[in-house]
Amino acid sequence: MYKLEKRPNPSNLWAYLTPFLALIATMIAGGIMFWMLGKPPVDAIRTIFWDPLFNEQFAAYSRPQLLVKAAPLILIAIGLSIGFKAGVWNIGAEGQYVIGALCGAAVALAAYPLEAWWIFPAMVTAGAVGGFIWAMIPAILKIKLGTNEILVSLMLVYVALELLSSMSVGVLRNPDGNGFPGSRNLQQYASAHNAEIWQGSSVHWGVVAAFSAVVLAYVLMSKHRLGFQIKLAGAAPKAARFAGVNPHVITAVCLGISGALAGMAGMFEVAGPAGQVSIDFASGYGFTAIIVAFLGRLNPWGILAAGLLMSLTYIGGELAQFIIGLPASAISAFQGMLLFFLLAGELLVNYRIRRAAPRTVKEAV
Amino acid sequence: MILRRTLLAAAATALALTSGAFADGHEKLKVGFVYVGSIGDGGWTYEHNQSRLAVDEAFGDKVETIYQESVPEGADAERVMTQMALSGAKLIFTTSFGYMDPTINVAAKFPDVKFEHATGYKTADNVSTYSARFYEGRAVQGHIAGKMTKTNKIGYIASFPIPEVIRGINSAYLHAKRVNPDVEFNIIWAFTWEDPAKEADAAKTLIEQGADVILQHTDTTAPLTVAAENEGVIGFGQASDMAQFKDGPRVSSIIDNWAPYYIDRVKAVMDGTWETVQTWDGIDTGMVEIGEITDRVPADIKAEAEAMIEAMRTGAYHPFTGPINKQDGTPWLADGEVADDGTLAGMSFYIEGLTGDIPQ
Numbered sequence: 145m146y147k148l149e150k151r152p153n154p155s156n157l158w159a160y161l162t163p164f165l166a167l168i169a170t171m172i173a174g175g176i177m178f179w180m181l182g183k184p185p186v187d188a189i190r191t192i193f194w195d196p197l198f199n200e201q202f203a204a205y206s207r208p209q210l211l212v213k214a215a216p217l218i219l220i221a222i223g224l225s226i227g228f229k230a231g232v233w234n235i236g237a238e239g240q241y242v243i244g245a246l247c248g249a250a251v252a253l254a255a256y257p258l259e260a261w262w263i264f265p266a267m268v269t270a271g272a273v274g275g276f277i278w279a280m281i282p283a284i285l286k287i288k289l290g291t292n293e294i295l296v297s298l299m300l301v302y303v304a305l306e307l308l309s310s311m312s313v314g315v316l317r318n319p320d321g322n323g324f325p326g327s328r329n330l331q332q333y334a335s336a337h338n339a340e341i342w343q344g345s346s347v348h349w350g351v352v353a354a355f356s357a358v359v360l361a362y363v364l365m366s367k368h369r370l371g372f373q374i375k376l377a378g379a380a381p382k383a384a385r386f387a388g389v390n391p392h393v394i395t396a397v398c399l400g401i402s403g404a405l406a407g408m409a410g411m412f413e414v415a416g417p418a419g420q421v422s423i424d425f426a427s428g429y430g431f432t433a434i435i436v437a438f439l440g441r442l443n444p445w446g447i448l449a450a451g452l453l454m455s456l457t458y459i460g461g462e463l464a465q466f467i468i469g470l471p472a473s474a475i476s477a478f479q480g481m482l483l484f485f486l487l488a489g490e491l492l493v494n495y496r497i498r499r500a501a502p503r504t505v506k507e508a509v
Numbered sequence: 510m511i512l513r514r515t516l517l518a519a520a521a522t523a524l525a526l527t528s529g530a531f532a533d534g535h536e537k538l539k540v541g542f543v544y545v546g547s548i549g550d551g552g553w554t555y556e557h558n559q560s561r562l563a564v565d566e567a568f569g570d571k572v573e574t575i576y577q578e579s580v581p582e583g584a585d586a587e588r589v590m591t592q593m594a595l596s597g598a599k600l601i602f603t604t605s606f607g608y609m610d611p612t613i614n615v616a617a618k619f620p621d622v623k624f625e626h627a628t629g630y631k632t633a634d635n636v637s638t639y640s641a642r643f644y645e646g647r648a649v650q651g652h653i654a655g656k657m658t659k660t661n662k663i664g665y666i667a668s669f670p671i672p673e674v675i676r677g678i679n680s681a682y683l684h685a686k687r688v689n690p691d692v693e694f695n696i697i698w699a700f701t702w703e704d705p706a707k708e709a710d711a712a713k714t715l716i717e718q719g720a721d722v723i724l725q726h727t728d729t730t731a732p733l734t735v736a737a738e739n740e741g742v743i744g745f746g747q748a749s750d751m752a753q754f755k756d757g758p759r760v761s762s763i764i765d766n767w768a769p770y771y772i773d774r775v776k777a778v779m780d781g782t783w784e785t786v787q788t789w790d791g792i793d794t795g796m797v798e799i800g801e802i803t804d805r806v807p808a809d810i811k812a813e814a815e816a817m818i819e820a821m822r823t824g825a826y827h828p829f830t831g832p833i834n835k836q837d838g839t840p841w842l843a844d845g846e847v848a849d850d851g852t853l854a855g856m857s858f859y860i861e862g863l864t865g866d867i868p869q
Contacts, residue, residue: 201595201596201597202592202595202596205591205592205595206592209588212584213588309700309868310868313669313670313867313868314868324606324630324671324672324855325669325670325671329610331610331614413584416584417583417584417587418583418584419583419584419610420610422582422583422607423669423700424581424582424583424607425583427581427583427584427585459588462577462585462588462589462592463592465577465578466541466575466576466577466589466592466593466596467575467596469575471547471578472547472577472578472579473547
C-alpha cells in the first residue's frame with residue numbers, strides 16, 4: 145500500500161525536476177496519441193520540438209519567430225504572476241490586451257499620416273495606460289465594493305471584444321478599405337510600425353520589453369520591499385496586515401501592473417506582427433499567458449522558459465500540421481497534456497509517496 | 510538582336526527550369542492551402558478541402574497538397590504561409606478574407622511563389638484573387654423564402670459586416686420582397702464564421718421571434734440542427750450542400766465549387782502560364798451551384814426558382830437590376846439598370862425596406 149504524505153516543506157528538487165518530467169511524459173503520451181491517429185509518433189515529436197530550432201529549411205525563420213510568438217505571452221504572464229503571488233486573480237488579461245491594442249492603434253491612427261519620432265513612444269504609453277485603466281475597473285470595484293476580481297476581470301474580456309468589433313467596423317475602420325472592416329495597416333505607417341530592430345531578426349520592441357519585464361520582475365520580487373509585501377500578502381494575508389501592508393494598495397498595484405503589461409503587449413502586437421485592428425485581432429494570448437505563468441511557477445525566469453516552450457509547441461505544431469498532416473485539434477490536445485502533466489507533477493513537489501506500513505494481523509483482528 | 514537573344518535565353522531558362530522541376534517525374538508541385546476553419550465544419554472550409562482533394566485526384570502524383578486548418582487571421586497566418594513557402598510550396602491558396610494583408614506581405618518575400626487569395630481585393634505580380642458571386646444563390650434563396658414563409662418573418666444569421674455578407678442580405682431581401690410584400694428580415698450579427706454554439710443560439714432567437722425561414726452566412730450546420738428541432742422551420746445549406754438535412758429543414762443550398770478553379774490554377778503553374786487575375790465567377794461557370802430543391806418546396810415555386818437559376822446562368826438576369834433604392838430612400842439603380850461590379854464589390858449599404866443598421 146502506498147499513500148501520499150504532505151511534505152513539511154515543498155521539495156526543491158522536485159520543483160526543478162517536474163517540468164522536465166512533464167515534458168517527457170507529454171512526449172510519450174502525445175506520441176501514443178499521434179500513433180493512434182495513424183501518424184509516425186517519433187517524426188511528429190521531432191517536428192514539434194526539433195524542426196523549429198534546427199531544421200535547415202525552417203530554423204532561420206522559425207527561431208526568431210519563437211521570440212515573436214513568446215514575447216506577448218511572457219510580457220502578460222510576468223504581470224499576472226505578480227498578482228497571482230499576492231492572491232490577486234486577474235483572469236482578464238485578454239481584455240486588457242485588446243484595450244491596450246485599441247488605445248495604441250488609436251493614437252497612431254489619429255496622428256496618421258504625420259511622421260514623427262514621438263508617435264511610437266506615445267503609442268506604447270497609450271497601450272500601457274489603456275490596459276492599466278481596464279484593469280483598474282476590477283481593482284476599484286474590489287476595493288470599494290468587495291466584488292470578486294476573477295469574475296469582473298473575466299467579464300470585461302467580453303466587453304473588450306465587443307468594443308474591438310465595434311472599433312474595427314466603426315471609428316477605427318480604414319477609410320480607404322472599400323467598406324471592409326479593419327483599420328489601416330500600421331506596418332505601412334513608418335512612425336507607428338513596431339518593426340524588427342535588426343534586419344532579418346524579426347525581433348521587435350515587444351521582445352525587448354518582454355525580456356526587460358523578466359529582469360525587472362525578478363528585481364522587484366526578490367530585491368525590493370514591495371515584492372516582499374506582495375508575497376507576504378499572498379502567503380499570509382493576516383500577517384501582512386499586521387506588518388502594515390495595505391491590502392487595497394496591493395490589489396491596485398497588482399492589477400495595475402498586470403493590466404499595463406498586457407496593454408503594452410497588445411499594442412506591440414497590433415503595431416507589429418498583426419498590423420491592424422481587426423475583428424478577430426484577439427487570439428487568446430491573455431488566456432494562454434495564465435498557463436505560461438503557472439508553467440513557469442510564477443518565477444520570472446521560469447516564465448521566460450515557459451513562454452519559449454509554449455511558443456515552440458505552437459510553431460512546431462503548425463509545422464507538424466502541414467508536414468505530417470496532424471489535425472489542429474491534436475496539437476491542442478498535445479498542449480493540454482503538457483499542462484496536465486505539469487499540474488500532476490505539482491503533487492510531487494508538495495507531497496511525497498510513502499509506503500504505508502502493512503496492517504498487521506493483530507490490528508486486523 | 511538583343512531582344513531576340515533575351516527571348517532565347519529566357520526560353521532556355523524556362524526549359525531548364527521545367528525540365529529540372531518535372532522531367533524526372535519525382536519533383537512534385539507542392540500546393541498549400543490555408544484554412545480559417547476546421548475541415549470538418551461541413552461548410553466553407555469543408556468545400557475548400559473537398560476541392561483540394563479534387564486537385565489531388567486530377568493530378569495524381571504530379572502534385573503534393575498540404576494544408577493547415579483553423580489558422581487565425583493576422584500574425585499567425587503570416588507565419589503559416591511563410592513556413593509553407595519555405596517548405597517548398599510553389600502555389601498557396603489562402604481561403605479567408607482576413608488573410609489579405611498577410612498574403613500580400615508573404616508574397617512580397619517570395620516572388621517565385623504564386624498566391625491565390627479568396628474574397629479579397631488586393632493583388633500583386635504573384636497574388637491573384639478569386640471569389641464567387643454568392644449573391645446569385647441568395648436571390649434564389651430569397652425567392653423561395655419569400656414564397657414559403659407563413660409568418661412573413663425571415664431570420665438571417667450574418668457573420669461579419671463585410672460587403673460579401675451585406676450583398677447576400679440585400680439580394681435575398683430583394684427577391685423575397687418581390688414575391689411577398691409583407692416579408693420582414695430579422696438579422697443577427699454573429700461576428701464569427703464558425704462557432705456552432707453561437708450560430709445555434711442565433712437560430713433559436715430568430716425562431717423565437719417568429720421566423721420560419723432561417724438563412725445563414727456562417728459556416729456550420731448548427732442552424733439547420735436547430736431548425737430541424739422546430740416544426741415548420743426551413744433553412745438552406747450554406748457553402749456546402751448539407752445534404753444530411755434533406756429529409757429535414759434543408760430545402761436547397763448554395764454550394765461553393767472551387768475544384769475547377771483550383772485545378773485550372775494548378776495547371777497554369779505547371780505550364781508556366783500563371784498570371785495575376787481577379788476572378789469573380791457565379792452560376793455560369795459552376796463556381797456557385799444551387800443544391801437540389803427538395804419536394805418540401807411546392808412544384809410551382811420550384812419551377813420559378815429553376816427558371817431564375819437558368820436566367821442567371823445564361824446572363825439574361827442579373828439579381829441587382831433596378832429600380833432599387835438604398836435604405837434611406839435615395840435611388841441607387843434606375844429602372845432596368847444593372848449594378849456594376851465595383852459598387853457590388855464594396856457594398857456597404859442596405860437596400861430600401863431592410864430595417865436596422867449595419868453594425869458600426
